[in-house]
Amino acid sequence: MQGTIIKVSGPLIVAGGMADVQMYDVVRVSEKHLIGEVIELRGDKASIQVYEETGGIGPGEPVETTGAPLSGELAPGLIESVYDGIQHPLSRRARVAHRA
DSSP states (O other): OEEEEEEEETTEEEEESOTTOOTTEEEEETTTTEEEEEEEEETTEEEEEESSOOTTOOTTOEEEEEEEEOOOOOOGGGGGSOBOTTSOBHHHHHHHHHHO
16 A cells, blocks of 8 residues: 655654554655654554654655564574664664765
């Protein structure tokens, strides 16, 4: 199911056309496919907590539900690294930030 961004306020967005989405569903926000989670439902509007930088996105952009809750993969490799809340390696993020 796909909806549309109505409002962006920092890491919180409101999307319309989301009547079939469920609480805590993971969504992909904008063409950037940012990861977000539904935290409130009111009619066909969903409030979504986006777990990545929302700079540059705005009203009218698409929001697509995955139909699944936020989850993380457990594996032996996790013990050797440090990850953020959506399982991106912090070492990779540090290299990208250092280049900027």
